[in-house]
Amino acid sequence: MLAVEDTHAALELSSGWFLENAWLIALIPAIGFALIIGFGKKMPMKGSEVGLASMAASLVIATGAGIQWMQRTDSASHGDAEAIGGAFSGVRGALSASESGQVEPYIEPVVTQWVWWQNSGLEFGLGSHIDGLSVLLLCLVAFISLLVQVFSLDYVRGDRRYTHFFAALTLFSSGMLVMVMSSNMVQLILGWEIMGLCSFMLIGHWWEDAYNSHSALKAFFTVRVGDVGLLVGTAILFFGANDFAVANLDSNGFDIRAIQAWALSGEGSSWTLIMASSALFIAAIGKSGQFPLHTWLPDAMAGPTPVSSLLHSSTMVVAGVFLVARIYPVFWEGFNIANGGVSFIAVIGGITIVVAALLAFVQDDIKKVLAYSTVSQLGYMMLGLGTGAWLPAVFHVFTHAFFKCCLFLAAGSISHSGSHHSFDMKKDMGGLRKFMPVTFGAWCVSTLALTGVIPFAGFWSKDEIIDNVGANGYTFLFWVGLVGAALTAMYMTRATYLTFFGEPRGAAAGIHHDDAGHDEYATEFREVVISSTDLVAALPKSLSAAANVPGDDIEHDAEGDPAHGGHHADEHDDHGPHESGKLILFPIVILAFLALTSGFVNPTPLAGDALGANLGEGVELLKKYVEPRYEPVAIGEAAGHAGESIQLLELAPLSAAEAGADGKDAYATGCGRSTPEPGTVCFFPKVKHAVPELSKILLSLGVVALGYAAAIGFCMAFYKNKNPRLVGLTERSRIARGGYLFLKNKYYLDVLYQNVFVYFVSRPLAKATYWVNQNVIDGVVNGVGTSGKKAGNWVYNNIDQKIVDGAVNASGTVASETGHGLQPVQSGKVNQYGALLFGAATVGAIVLVILNVS
Amino acid sequence: MAVGWTVNLHALIAQADAEPSVNIALNIGFGLIATVMIFAAFSVVTTKNVVHAALYLVLVLAGVAAQFILASAEFLAVAQVMVYIGAVMVLFLFGIMLTRAQIGKEDGLNNQGWQLGIPVAVGLFGLLGYVVFNTFEDDVLDERAPFPTEQLSDQYLSAYLVPFLAVSFVLLAAAIGAIVLARKD
Amino acid sequence: MLAVNFLLLAAVLFCIGVFGVIARRNAVLVLMSIELILAAVNLNFVAFAMMNDNIDGQVFALFVIAIAAAEVGVGLAMVLMIYRNRKSIALDGLSEMKG
Known part of the structure; x- marks a missing residue:
C-alpha cells in the first residue's frame, strides 16, 4: 500500500541510513507520546522515562543524519572537483578568486516520502526532506527537548498531571520535528498545528487557575489568526506552482522544492508571489510573536517554566522563522529582497526588535522580561530574513535556542529554589547570586551571549545579522538593529541586577510572599520583614543578610546557613533560597556551555581578516553545510549521467563569476537575480554575504558596551548613593529588631520603627530614597533615562494596550453584540436547531441551484 | 397488463428477469409499495400513539426492503429485514415501554412550534424534487439480475x-x- | 423503471423524516424520524448502485445500516438515561444549552 519514493541526487552524492530514515526522528516521539498517554501512569517514573528515551533516540538519529549530511556535502565537493577538474582547470584560478573560492554544486536534499492520501491524481506525501536547514533544526529541537525534559523531571515533580505534561512535551517535539522535516506544505501545516495544540495544552497546564486558562486561549486564538494566513498562502502557492511543478519536477504544488523552484523560475506573476508571501508571513507573525500579534507570547509564560523554555523561546516560536527560511525563494521574489526592496518582513522585524525591547523594561516578572526579549530576538531573525541575510538569521535561531533556553531554565531554577515559586523580580528576588552560584553563572554567560558580547554565541550570530543588514543596503534597519542591541544590554542588566544583586527581598529573603506581600513599606525599603510564623527560624539569617549588605561574606548562606537548615526542618522544604538540584542544574550548565561555544560553529569574522585571525572559510561550518547552494540544477536528471550535465551547467555561474572578477556586481545574475536558463531550475537565491570589517564589529560591540555601561553606571551610581543611607537604616533597625524579638509582631515593629526611629531620623532620608526609588530606579535604571521608561510605557499603553488590545477588544465587542442579537435563536431546543439546520441547508442549496441554473 | 392488486412480488421479479425492457408491472409494483411507504411514513410523524408510530415504521422499513429487492439488492433486503425489523424495532418497542409511554392516544407528542417543520420539509422536497428531475430525468434503470x-x-x-x-x-x-x-x- | 422513481421516493421519505425531527417532541419519535431519513439515504445508495452497475453503493448502504443500528442503540440508551433523570423524554424540556 505504501510506496517509497527516493529522490535520487543529481550528483553522485553519498547518502546513508540516517538520512534515508530521518523520518524516524519524528516518529519515535510520536510513538512515545502514545505510550505515555496509554501506559504512562502505570510506569515506574510515570511516563517520563518514555519521553526521555524517545527524545534521546531522536537526538541520536538526528545527530547521525547531521553527520551524514556533512559527508554528503563533502562528497559533492570532492566529486565536483573531479568532475570539472579536467575540463575547467584553466579557469579554476579565476573561480577561486570569486567569493566562494570554488563552484559548489547544489546539494540535493534527501527526500523520503510516502503517499499519505491522494485525491484526483494529487498525491499528498508524508516523509522527510533532509537538507542542511532541516538537519540543523532537527538536531537542535531534539537536543533542547531532551534537556528540557531532564529539567522537567525535577521541576514538575509531584505535579498532578505529571504524565500528561511529559506526553504533551513529547508530542510537541514530534510536531516540531514533523514540521521541520516536512517535504510539502501539507505536512508542514500538520506539524504546525500539532505544535499549536501542544502549546495550548501546556500553557494551560495548570488550568484550574483562570489566568492560565485564559492565557492558553489567548495564545491559541492569536496564533490561529495567523494560521489563516498559512492556509491562504499555501492555497495560493498551490494554484500558482502546481502547473510548473507537474510539468518540470513531477510533483505538485504542495511540494516545498517545487515551490522553491517555481518562485525562482520567474513563471509566477509578481502579484501571486506578493499575495502568497504576505499571507504566509502573517502566519509567521502569529507563530513567532512578531509585532502586532506578539501579545500572546508574554501571556504564554503562564505555563510551567520548561514549557516557556522549550516552546516559547527556543523552538516553537522559531517555527515562523523556519517557515520563511524554508520557502525563502517565495519571499525573496515576493518582496523583491534581491533588489533591496523594503520588505514587509524586514519592517515588521525592525519594529518588533525595538517595541519588544522597550516593553521588556517595564516588566517585573522575570519570565516576561525574557519573553519580550525572545520577541525582540525573533525580530532580529525576521529582520535578517527580510533583508537577505538568510544564513545569519538561521544561525541566530541556532544560537538563540541555547542561550534563551538557558535563561529560561535559570529563571525556572530561581523560582523553584530561590523565590518560592514567584517570578516577581521586585518582590521576591535580589541577592540570589550568593545562594545560587551555578544558576547565576549560567545566567551571566547566557546574558552575555544574548547581548552579543564578543566570544559568546550571540555575538557571532546577531552581529552577523546586523552586519549583513547594513551590507545589503538597509542603513536605517542597520541602526535599528544596533539600537536593539543596546536596549538588550540594558534590560538584561536590569533583570540581572534585580534578580541576583542587591539584597534579598520577599521570598528570596526567606519570607513567605503571602505573608509579606502586602507589606509594601517593608519590601520597598528593603527592610527584612519576618513573617510571624517563622520568626525565630528566619531571624538569624535575615539579620546576617541585613548586616552584611556592603560585604560579601555571606557566601556560606548558600549551603551551610544554620537558619537555612532550620528551614528544611519545617514544613516548607524550599522556603529559603538555595541552589537547585542536579537534575535542574545539569541542563542549565550544558546550555550555558553551549551559549558560550555554539557561536564558533560559524564565526564569519574569524574567517576573514576582520579580527586578524583569518582561519579561512573552513570555520564557517553553517555556511558550508546549511546554506543551500545557489547553483541551478538541470531538470529531470537521473543520478547516472549527472556528471555531464553538471559540467555544462557550470558555465552559467562561471560567467557570473567572471563578471565579478571584472569588478562589477557579481550578484547581477544567478539564481534569484535573473531567470534561470531554460531546462534548469534554482532552489535557492544567490544571497550576499557581508564581509566583516573590524570597524563594524567594533561599532556594534561599542554600542553593546555603551548599553552595558549606561545601565551598570546608573545602577552603581544609584547604589553608591544609596548604600550609606541604607546601611544607616539597617543599623537603626537592628535596634528595632531587638524590640521586635520581644514583640513578635511585624506590624508592631513597623509602628515602632516608624514612630521612634524613622519618623524623626530616617523618614526624610527614606522619603528621598523613595523618591529616588520611584524616579531613579524606575525612571532611570529601568529605562536608562526616563525616556526609555516613557517610551516603553507609551508603547505599552498606546500601541500594545490601546491599538492592539483595542482592536482585539473591538472585535470581541462586535462578536459579543452579535451574540446578544442572536441569543434568542439559541433556545437550547433540539428541534429548533434541527429546523434551523435543515432550513438553512435548504435555503443554501436553493441559492446554489439558482446560481448554477442562471 | 393484467396484473391485479394482489400482485406477487416474486412473480414480478421472475417477469423482470424474463423481459429486460422497461417493465410496467415492475413500475406498478414499485408504485404500490411506494404509496404504502409514504402513507406509513406520514403516519409515523403524525400519529398520536407512540406504539402505532413504531408499527408504521415497521411498514416503512419493510417497504424499503421490498424496494431493495426491486433494485436487485437482495442481500441488503435481507439485512434490512433482520437488522431493522428484527433488532431495531425491538429496541424501539423496549424504549417505548421502558419510558412508560401511554398505551393509546397521547397528547403533547408534538412541539409547540411543530408547524415550522412544514415549510422546511416542503421547501426541502421542492428542492430535492427539482434537482432529481433535472438531473436524472431520463435515466433508466436497466433490469438486471441481482448483484x-x-x-x-x-x-x-x-x-x-x-x-x-x-x-x-x-x-x-x-x-x-x-x-x-x-x-x- | 426510471431512476427518478427511487430518487423521488427517497426524497419524500427524507422530507417526512425531517418534518418528524422538527415537529416531534417525544425523543423516541425523533429517533424514529431519523430512521426514516437513513432509510431514504439507503434507497438512494441502492438506486445509484443499480444505475451505475456498481456494487459500491450497496456496500455503503450496508455501512449505513450498521451505523444506524449503533445510533439507535446509543440513542435509546440516552433516552433511557434522560427518562431516569427527568421522568420525561420531552425534548423541549432539555434546554440547558440555551444561550
Whole structure:
C-alpha cells in the first residue's frame, strides 16, 4: 500500500541510513507520546522515562543524519572537483578568486516520502526532506527537548498531571520535528498545528487557575489568526506552482522544492508571489510573536517554566522563522529582497526588535522580561530574513535556542529554589547570586551571549545579522538593529541586577510572599520583614543578610546557613533560597556551555581578516553545510549521467563569476537575480554575504558596551548613593529588631520603627530614597533615562494596550453584540436547531441551484 | 397488463428477469409499495400513539426492503429485514415501554412550534424534487439480475476492509456505550 | 423503471423524516424520524448502485445500516438515561444549552 519514493541526487552524492530514515526522528516521539498517554501512569517514573528515551533516540538519529549530511556535502565537493577538474582547470584560478573560492554544486536534499492520501491524481506525501536547514533544526529541537525534559523531571515533580505534561512535551517535539522535516506544505501545516495544540495544552497546564486558562486561549486564538494566513498562502502557492511543478519536477504544488523552484523560475506573476508571501508571513507573525500579534507570547509564560523554555523561546516560536527560511525563494521574489526592496518582513522585524525591547523594561516578572526579549530576538531573525541575510538569521535561531533556553531554565531554577515559586523580580528576588552560584553563572554567560558580547554565541550570530543588514543596503534597519542591541544590554542588566544583586527581598529573603506581600513599606525599603510564623527560624539569617549588605561574606548562606537548615526542618522544604538540584542544574550548565561555544560553529569574522585571525572559510561550518547552494540544477536528471550535465551547467555561474572578477556586481545574475536558463531550475537565491570589517564589529560591540555601561553606571551610581543611607537604616533597625524579638509582631515593629526611629531620623532620608526609588530606579535604571521608561510605557499603553488590545477588544465587542442579537435563536431546543439546520441547508442549496441554473 | 392488486412480488421479479425492457408491472409494483411507504411514513410523524408510530415504521422499513429487492439488492433486503425489523424495532418497542409511554392516544407528542417543520420539509422536497428531475430525468434503470452476494463480500474483504473493521469497532463501542449509559449504578 | 422513481421516493421519505425531527417532541419519535431519513439515504445508495452497475453503493448502504443500528442503540440508551433523570423524554424540556 505504501510506496517509497527516493529522490535520487543529481550528483553522485553519498547518502546513508540516517538520512534515508530521518523520518524516524519524528516518529519515535510520536510513538512515545502514545505510550505515555496509554501506559504512562502505570510506569515506574510515570511516563517520563518514555519521553526521555524517545527524545534521546531522536537526538541520536538526528545527530547521525547531521553527520551524514556533512559527508554528503563533502562528497559533492570532492566529486565536483573531479568532475570539472579536467575540463575547467584553466579557469579554476579565476573561480577561486570569486567569493566562494570554488563552484559548489547544489546539494540535493534527501527526500523520503510516502503517499499519505491522494485525491484526483494529487498525491499528498508524508516523509522527510533532509537538507542542511532541516538537519540543523532537527538536531537542535531534539537536543533542547531532551534537556528540557531532564529539567522537567525535577521541576514538575509531584505535579498532578505529571504524565500528561511529559506526553504533551513529547508530542510537541514530534510536531516540531514533523514540521521541520516536512517535504510539502501539507505536512508542514500538520506539524504546525500539532505544535499549536501542544502549546495550548501546556500553557494551560495548570488550568484550574483562570489566568492560565485564559492565557492558553489567548495564545491559541492569536496564533490561529495567523494560521489563516498559512492556509491562504499555501492555497495560493498551490494554484500558482502546481502547473510548473507537474510539468518540470513531477510533483505538485504542495511540494516545498517545487515551490522553491517555481518562485525562482520567474513563471509566477509578481502579484501571486506578493499575495502568497504576505499571507504566509502573517502566519509567521502569529507563530513567532512578531509585532502586532506578539501579545500572546508574554501571556504564554503562564505555563510551567520548561514549557516557556522549550516552546516559547527556543523552538516553537522559531517555527515562523523556519517557515520563511524554508520557502525563502517565495519571499525573496515576493518582496523583491534581491533588489533591496523594503520588505514587509524586514519592517515588521525592525519594529518588533525595538517595541519588544522597550516593553521588556517595564516588566517585573522575570519570565516576561525574557519573553519580550525572545520577541525582540525573533525580530532580529525576521529582520535578517527580510533583508537577505538568510544564513545569519538561521544561525541566530541556532544560537538563540541555547542561550534563551538557558535563561529560561535559570529563571525556572530561581523560582523553584530561590523565590518560592514567584517570578516577581521586585518582590521576591535580589541577592540570589550568593545562594545560587551555578544558576547565576549560567545566567551571566547566557546574558552575555544574548547581548552579543564578543566570544559568546550571540555575538557571532546577531552581529552577523546586523552586519549583513547594513551590507545589503538597509542603513536605517542597520541602526535599528544596533539600537536593539543596546536596549538588550540594558534590560538584561536590569533583570540581572534585580534578580541576583542587591539584597534579598520577599521570598528570596526567606519570607513567605503571602505573608509579606502586602507589606509594601517593608519590601520597598528593603527592610527584612519576618513573617510571624517563622520568626525565630528566619531571624538569624535575615539579620546576617541585613548586616552584611556592603560585604560579601555571606557566601556560606548558600549551603551551610544554620537558619537555612532550620528551614528544611519545617514544613516548607524550599522556603529559603538555595541552589537547585542536579537534575535542574545539569541542563542549565550544558546550555550555558553551549551559549558560550555554539557561536564558533560559524564565526564569519574569524574567517576573514576582520579580527586578524583569518582561519579561512573552513570555520564557517553553517555556511558550508546549511546554506543551500545557489547553483541551478538541470531538470529531470537521473543520478547516472549527472556528471555531464553538471559540467555544462557550470558555465552559467562561471560567467557570473567572471563578471565579478571584472569588478562589477557579481550578484547581477544567478539564481534569484535573473531567470534561470531554460531546462534548469534554482532552489535557492544567490544571497550576499557581508564581509566583516573590524570597524563594524567594533561599532556594534561599542554600542553593546555603551548599553552595558549606561545601565551598570546608573545602577552603581544609584547604589553608591544609596548604600550609606541604607546601611544607616539597617543599623537603626537592628535596634528595632531587638524590640521586635520581644514583640513578635511585624506590624508592631513597623509602628515602632516608624514612630521612634524613622519618623524623626530616617523618614526624610527614606522619603528621598523613595523618591529616588520611584524616579531613579524606575525612571532611570529601568529605562536608562526616563525616556526609555516613557517610551516603553507609551508603547505599552498606546500601541500594545490601546491599538492592539483595542482592536482585539473591538472585535470581541462586535462578536459579543452579535451574540446578544442572536441569543434568542439559541433556545437550547433540539428541534429548533434541527429546523434551523435543515432550513438553512435548504435555503443554501436553493441559492446554489439558482446560481448554477442562471 | 393484467396484473391485479394482489400482485406477487416474486412473480414480478421472475417477469423482470424474463423481459429486460422497461417493465410496467415492475413500475406498478414499485408504485404500490411506494404509496404504502409514504402513507406509513406520514403516519409515523403524525400519529398520536407512540406504539402505532413504531408499527408504521415497521411498514416503512419493510417497504424499503421490498424496494431493495426491486433494485436487485437482495442481500441488503435481507439485512434490512433482520437488522431493522428484527433488532431495531425491538429496541424501539423496549424504549417505548421502558419510558412508560401511554398505551393509546397521547397528547403533547408534538412541539409547540411543530408547524415550522412544514415549510422546511416542503421547501426541502421542492428542492430535492427539482434537482432529481433535472438531473436524472431520463435515466433508466436497466433490469438486471441481482448483484451476487459474493461480489458484495469480495468488496468488504478487499477494498473496504479497513472501513469494515472500523464499523465493527463502532458497533462494539456503541454496544459498550449503550450499556454504560443505560445501566443503573 | 426510471431512476427518478427511487430518487423521488427517497426524497419524500427524507422530507417526512425531517418534518418528524422538527415537529416531534417525544425523543423516541425523533429517533424514529431519523430512521426514516437513513432509510431514504439507503434507497438512494441502492438506486445509484443499480444505475451505475456498481456494487459500491450497496456496500455503503450496508455501512449505513450498521451505523444506524449503533445510533439507535446509543440513542435509546440516552433516552433511557434522560427518562431516569427527568421522568420525561420531552425534548423541549432539555434546554440547558440555551444561550
